[in-house]
Amino acid sequence: MDVICHCAFGMDTDMENDLDNELMAKAAVIFKQDIERMLLTKLSRLMPWLTPFLTQLVLCQMAVFRGLHKLAPTIFPDMFDKIPRFWLLSRVQQVIDARTTSSAMTKRVDLLQLMLDTNVTRCEGTIHERGLTNDEIKANVFLFMVAGFDTTSTIFAYSTYILATEPEIQKKLQAEIDDQHGKELDYDTVTKMEYMDLFLREVLRMYPASTAAITRVCNETTTVCGHNIHKGSIIQPDILTVHYNYDLWGPEDPNRFVPERHATKRHSMALLTFGAGPRICIGMRFALMEIKMGLAHLLRHYVVLPGEHLEAGFQLRETFVIQPDAVYIKLNKRH
Numbered sequence: 001m002d003v004i005c006h007c008a009f010g011m012d013t014d015m016e017n018d019l020d021n022e023l024m025a026k027a028a029v030i031f032k033q034d035i036e037r038m039l040l041t042k043l044s045r046l047m048p049w050l051t052p053f054l055t056q057l058v059l060c061q062m063a064v065f066r067g068l069h070k071l072a073p074t075i076f077p078d079m080f081d082k083i084p085r086f087w088l089l090s091r092v093q094q095v096i097d098a099r100t101t102s103s104a105m106t107k108r109v110d111l112l113q114l115m116l117d118t119n120v121t122r123c124e125g126t127i128h129e130r131g132l133t134n135d136e137i138k139a140n141v142f143l144f145m146v147a148g149f150d151t152t153s154t155i156f157a158y159s160t161y162i163l164a165t166e167p168e169i170q171k172k173l174q175a176e177i178d179d180q181h182g183k184e185l186d187y188d189t190v191t192k193m194e195y196m197d198l199f200l201r202e203v204l205r206m207y208p209a210s211t212a213a214i215t216r217v218c219n220e221t222t223t224v225c226g227h228n229i230h231k232g233s234i235i236q237p238d239i240l241t242v243h244y245n246y247d248l249w250g251p252e253d254p255n256r257f258v259p260e261r262h263a264t265k266r267h268s269m270a271l272l273t274f275g276a277g278p279r280i281c282i283g284m285r286f287a288l289m290e291i292k293m294g295l296a297h298l299l300r301h302y303v304v305l306p307g308e309h310l311e312a313g314f315q316l317r318e319t320f321v322i323q324p325d326a327v328y329i330k331l332n333k334r335h
């Protein structure tokens, strides 16, 4: 969350060291919610044509809360702030306000600034196309926080599980990092680490954290492999079946962790952890770099060892992402 806040929105937070950070606490509550269990989600899954009406319902609810809060702040003092989702959105608004009222000198080059600048450039140009509205920018900031936080940290957690259970693989990664002879682990050095890349791809194959995010609406009635698919149907690919398919990932057993299998060119849709096509995860490269950088720093200084309960594996739970309930590891300082 520190990384997303800093790189995308220029917010310098230190949630890593400040465990009581309010933003972190509220975000954790939001991420714990199982959206699949929420009535509105269930209804829109059952009756997709209801989705636009349900979306409007949520927006109206927010507008009413906001209105009540503005009209009678003393009667409804923290009503808005008590709901973590709304609290986070109002903090996001503060970030936008701070940026739009600050002088040009304090402007930073980041995602937020790019979104804010769409307004300026489009208005000055002759093309009468509108830029992003305030609500669209706010929604995007919120989406980036949600989409970029739990996903990356979950993949990091799976990675540490593999490191603790596959010591030989860990040694190979450390050898690659040690080959840098203490050089700074920056974008250039980490991008060149070939085994690190294979390792991470294998983690992403075995543990695709976000299997439900890649749904699509069928926009034309069609037949695929003898199945009739009607226009308007919601299609959700079964990513785990694809990722563990022997024809796509053999000859090594797809149930085993074998980074080297990624050195062979595979079908372009064989790895779907970040989705595919024009709506593929926009943060993919950022996430890959973030995880590689984190792993490289960790393994330069520490050896990851199994913790007390690691042999029992972990239970999976699904909220925004599919994640392990806990990964028990120990860290031993190297050298």
Ligand code: HEM
Pocket: 004, 143, 144, 147, 148, 149, 151, 152, 155, 209, 210, 213, 214, 215, 272, 273, 274, 275, 276, 277, 278, 279, 280, 281, 282, 283, 284, 286, 287
């Ligand atoms: C390992 C980490 C991550 C995983 C596994 C992941 C996974 C996904 C998946 C499966 C989708 C849907 C793609 C599709 O429909 O084809 C998606 C979309 C998206 N992701 Fe990620 N993501 C990760 C990290 C990030 C990060 C770090 C950010 C932001 C910095 C981010 C921002 C987004 C956004 C904004 C979308 C929506 C894109 C669109 O609809 O056009 N993700 N992600």
